[in-house]
Amino acid sequence: MASPLGGIEMFNIKTAAVAAAALVASAGVAGAEKIEVTHWWTSGGEAAAVGVFADAVNASGHEWVDGAIAGGGNARPVILSRIAGGDPMGATQLNTGRDAEDLVQAGLMTDLTDLAEAEGWADFIRPSKLLDSCTYEGRIYCVPVNIHSFQWMWLNRGAYATAGVAVPTNWSEFEAAAPALRDAGITPLAVGGEAWQISGMSGVFQVALGGLDLYRAINVDKSPEAAASADMTKVFEAIAAARSMVDDGYVGRAWNDATAMVITGKAGAQIMGDWAQGEFGVAGQTAGDEYDCLPGLGVYPVLDTGGDAFYFPKPTKNADAMTAAQLEMASLLVSKQVQVDFNLAKGSLPIRGDIDLSAANDCMQKGLAILENPDNVLPSSEQAFTGDTQGQFEDLWVSFFNDPSISVEDAQARYVEIVASAD
Numbered sequence: 536m537a538s539p540l541g542g543i544e545m546f547n548i549k550t551a552a553v554a555a556a557a558l559v560a561s562a563g564v565a566g567a568e569k570i571e572v573t574h575w576w577t578s579g580g581e582a583a584a585v586g587v588f589a590d591a592v593n594a595s596g597h598e599w600v601d602g603a604i605a606g607g608g609n610a611r612p613v614i615l616s617r618i619a620g621g622d623p624m625g626a627t628q629l630n631t632g633r634d635a636e637d638l639v640q641a642g643l644m645t646d647l648t649d650l651a652e653a654e655g656w657a658d659f660i661r662p663s664k665l666l667d668s669c670t671y672e673g674r675i676y677c678v679p680v681n682i683h684s685f686q687w688m689w690l691n692r693g694a695y696a697t698a699g700v701a702v703p704t705n706w707s708e709f710e711a712a713a714p715a716l717r718d719a720g721i722t723p724l725a726v727g728g729e730a731w732q733i734s735g736m737s738g739v740f741q742v743a744l745g746g747l748d749l750y751r752a753i754n755v756d757k758s759p760e761a762a763a764s765a766d767m768t769k770v771f772e773a774i775a776a777a778r779s780m781v782d783d784g785y786v787g788r789a790w791n792d793a794t795a796m797v798i799t800g801k802a803g804a805q806i807m808g809d810w811a812q813g814e815f816g817v818a819g820q821t822a823g824d825e826y827d828c829l830p831g832l833g834v835y836p837v838l839d840t841g842g843d844a845f846y847f848p849k850p851t852k853n854a855d856a857m858t859a860a861q862l863e864m865a866s867l868l869v870s871k872q873v874q875v876d877f878n879l880a881k882g883s884l885p886i887r888g889d890i891d892l893s894a895a896n897d898c899m900q901k902g903l904a905i906l907e908n909p910d911n912v913l914p915s916s917e918q919a920f921t922g923d924t925q926g927q928f929e930d931l932w933v934s935f936f937n938d939p940s941i942s943v944e945d946a947q948a949r950y951v952e953i954v955a956s957a958d
Contacts, residue, residue, distance in 0.1 A: 568853070568860035570625035573602040573617075575610035578791035580813020584881035588680075591867045597860050600625075606789075608731060618643055623848030625857060626864060631668050631679050631844040632917030638848075644676040645847040650862050651675045656869065660886045662840055662912050669844060677844040678865045680874075681883035682906070684838035685735040685808040685915070686742060687898075688829040689794070689815070694721050694803045705833030706743055706773075709804060713780050716803045724780035725793040725802035730929035732790055733936045736777070736806045737928075738839065738916060740770045743832035747913070750839075753954060754919040762954040763947065771943040771950075774936060786937070797826070806832070812882025812898060821896065828898040830905060838905050841915025842883065924957045 570592060576585045589599040602624060604610035611634060614627050618638050629635055638644055651657070651666075660666045660679060669677035688709070695702045695712065698719040703709040713723035726732065742750045745766040752761035761767065782802075785793075794814045796802035805811065812822075820826055830836045845868055850857035867873055874885040879894060884902050892903065905911045916925055931953065935946040 566856050566860075567596050567598065568625070568857055569598045569600050570857075570860055570864060571600040571602050572626045572628075573604060573610065573614050573624045574628035575604055575607045576628070577603050577605045578789075578814060579817040580791075580815075580880065580882060581810065583817060584813060584877050587873060587877040587880055588868065591870075591873045592864055595863055595867060597864065606729075608729065618848045621851060623851060625850070626845050626847050626861060628843050629677070629846055630915075630917045631665055631677075631842045632915065633668075633921055634917065635677070635846050636671075636921070638846075639671045639676045643849055645849050645858055645861050646674050646676060647678060647847070647862070647865055648673075648675045650865055651678075654866060654869070659889050660869070661888045662906075662909065664912075664914065664918065665840065665842065665844075665886060668918050677846045678868050679842060679844045679886045680868050681842045681878055681881060682838070682840050682886060682902075683808050683810060683842040683883050683915075684830075684840060684902070685806075686739055686831050686837055686839055686913075687809050687811070688739075688804050688806050688832050689797055689811050690804040690827045690829070691797045691800050691802070692825060692827060694719075694797075694800045697721065697800070698803075702827055703804075703829070703833070705829065709832075710776070712803070721800070722780070722782040722796065722802040723804065724777055725796040725805040726777070726781045726785045727788040727790045727793040728786040728933070728937070729788070729790070730933040732793075732807070733774075734916075734925075734929040734932045735808065737770060737774055737932050739806050739832060740773045741767070742837055742839070742913070743834040744769045744773050747835060747837065750913055754914055754916065757919075757954055757957045759951050759955040762951045767950070768943060768947060771935070771947050774932070775939070775943060778936060778939060809882050809884070809898070809902060812896070813880060814882075816880070816882065822898040823896075828901065830901055836901070836905050837911045837913055838884075838902060839913040839915045840906075841917045842886075921958050924953065927953045 574585060576582065592599040604613055617623060657666060665679040669675050669679060690702055692702050698715040698721060700712045700715045703712055716723045749761055749766045752758040790807055791814055793805050794807060794811045797805045798815060798818045798820060815826055822828060847861040871890045874887050875890050878885045884906060931949050935941050
């Protein structure tokens with residue numbers, strides 16, 4: 536699509552970055568720097584999206600040195616340990632939440648506040664809690680680059696045609712259609728058995744079957760009473776029922792391999808975040824033609840707005856020049872055209888509300904419409920809970936999903952314990 540940015544606006548963006556760099560690092564115009572960037576974007580759709588960022592950085596005169604590490608569960612501890620151990624990269628992707636909380640408190644991240652104020656990030660980053668998640672004691676230490684939500688189901692229209700049933704419009708219809716898919720040799724629900732995938736799926740059920748009040752009571756208020764409620768019991772029962780809808784090869788399957796099952800018609804649907812859209816795009820498929828999407832499983836059209844953010848660890852070498860380069864990169868990541876191109880490739884929603892997304896597909900348009908109502912915006916688990924608590928949830932959900940001998944009652948009792956001690 537044509538760029539909505541003119542040369543003057545791009546000049547102003549870069550000028551603001553340089554000015555902020557001077558304020559923060561007492562450096563002049565940054566020289567060309569090699570910026571090692573760590574991230575876990577390695578699937579087809581993710582690679583196309585990260586290429587947008589790399590191209591922008593390279594075009595600015597710096598060099599993007601790619602440090603991809605497959606799988607967030609693998610990448611996150613490597614990234615955090617390198618920074619804590621005094622071997623920082625130039626920039627790193629992490630989730631918008633509490634991933635880097637300890638490192639920020641330890642003073643190991645570059646302060647982006649002056650840049651953010653010079654460019655007015657608070658005026659265009661929405662929802663505001665994305666920037667709040669980057670803020671510690673009034674200072675900003677990361678830049679949100681997208682809005683991701685797990686609250687989606689993706690469906691292959693052709694699979695349902697083959698099975699002779701209508702494409703479901705909600706979870707109940709999906710459950711009712713599952714036997715027909717099975718009879719047609721199609722796996723009803725594509726699942727990847729990694730812990731974060733199972734845990735994320737449980738959060739989708741929590742909204743769709745338990746309701747918005749339940750989700751907020753647990754993720755905002757951390758209420759043990761809500762965790763023990765009959766509404767939460769429905770969530771555990773749904774996860775137990777989902778066991779019968781998956782194939783035997785789900786254990787350890789990567790999320791994008793599960794998405795590929797839906798794309799190729801080997802499975803009817805997948806519950807996965809909107810990053811799955813990038814895979815459909817790479818496969819040349821169009822929302823509303825080959826596939827459909829159901830935010831909130833077609834029951835509660837909401838978004839739990841987490842996403843990705845970039846942090847910039849304090850350099851240990853060539854500090855002034857590298858800090859200036861970091862600030863220029865941060866400015867580019869939130870610039871208008873980069874936000875458009877990146878999010879169209881990634882399948883995520885932009886953090887800016889002032890850009891032209893007329894090229895967005897039907898599913899992205901659904902997400903944008905949901906985002907317009909603040910009541911539809913929920914905190915993600917990354918924003919609500921520490922990494923330790925998230926890990927406890929993941930361990931519980933994956934054990935429960937993998938082991939039918941664990942009863943709903945026992946699993947829910949353990950869940951109540953985790954919520955009661957959550958921080």
